[in-house]
Amino acid sequence: MRKKLSAALSAAEQIRDQFFPEASACLLAGSVVRGDATAYSDLDLVVVYERVENAQRQSFVFGDWPVEAFIHDPQTLEFFFREVDRPSGVPSLPNMVSEGIEIPRETKCGRLVKDLASRILEEGPIEWGQKERENSRYAISDMVEDIREPRNIAELRIVISNLYSAIANHFLRSQNQWSAKGKSIPRRLMSVNPEVHKRFAEAFEAAFTRDDTTDVIQLCEHVLEPDGGFLFQGYTRDAPKEWRMPDA
Template sequence: MEEQPDEKLLVLVNRLKQEKYPDADSLLLAGSVIRGEATSTSDLDIIVLYPELPNAYRDSYYYDNWPVEAFVHDLQTLTYFIDEIDAPTGVPSLATMVDDGKSVPSATELSKSAKVLAQASLRKGPEPWSIQTVNSARYMITDLIEDLKDSRNATESQAIASVLYSTIADFYFRIHGFWSAKGKTIPRRLRKVDPGFAERFEKAFSAVFLKNESQALISLVSDLLAPHGGPLFSGHRLEAPEEWRK
């Protein structure tokens, strides 16, 4: 269900459409302003929908002191980006924005079709990881955890943990068949799909970053990998394609 942003903001976004995208069918206002989480530095994320375009594009600029990130599409380019660009990464960024977006000035047949497309993709979920991908992720996490165990100082531990943060989250999401997330979206998404794991995840990383204590994170990884074969190092082999020659 769409949240209702501040009425003044809707007026501003409608004016933006009229001035910058007068021929567009509609806009979808998404991001933190829709979720009620906007801060003084938040930007406006908008999907601009046209009946037809020569090509999709992304536009960044300021409007009325707001930083704006505009994703400009027609239905065909939107379909391509959702299915061919975002879906293979496991992170449904554009589909989520479209699904969450508030139609401005109002819903149209095109904006409704865009939402149906996004919702179908989100319901379908990501492609399951292959055994090879699972093993590669296990190997990478194992390698990083061994580095963390042997870390010589707090700076090294923080550097290793910063890589583990997204790597562990991605493994958790994908191994459970969920869409993944990146950056600041990770904790919000974890809390939504598994509040208990999210709490343990956050405490483990806080211990590394604030106290230089890594045992909670090492234990978290051990429990996460255990149902999938545990840590992986010995015997892991990754074949390069024959055509990788120069």
């Protein structure tokens, strides 16, 4: 049974009043706002003060609700947007702010951070360079070799699980699209390219239910082809020069 938005809004307003009464803005985000919450979904809150000593994440239970509160001020939010989420390619915090419902009402601070989140989402992630593309190609190529002739089913399924995230990330980032992680990946693929989402779903369904990796391997070939396909021969990766113990 899905948790109703009205109940979530009521709980979020109580939490704001009880725990964050001095906040300049408080936004409810996550699955309850998107409309895909389950009976076990939590409340995601972005709480914005005029200034905090440092950004913070708090986890607690309020009534029947697990709560994840992300405490920020406008400057720490912008830092996370630009220095954490854009380089990672996964816009977790900008999405929360952009989609969030401000409680109990809109504020100037709320409009400010929402406008900032929208600008960041429009800018997109930091564009991949050749090094990032080659690192991703090599990692995927290595995993594909592991599933061509796996030693056992347990290893096969672990590698397939890792490959799902890796190939989805390559597909999205190589097109300068925002990526996703975990359970958000199918939703992101669907929003970017429904046909590719369908191909992912069918390929990995066959791999997980029948241990048939044929379509997964073909999918990897298809996704990597624009960047040069599978990569092993000639691949190099330099460790930072400072990664050494000092001379005795």
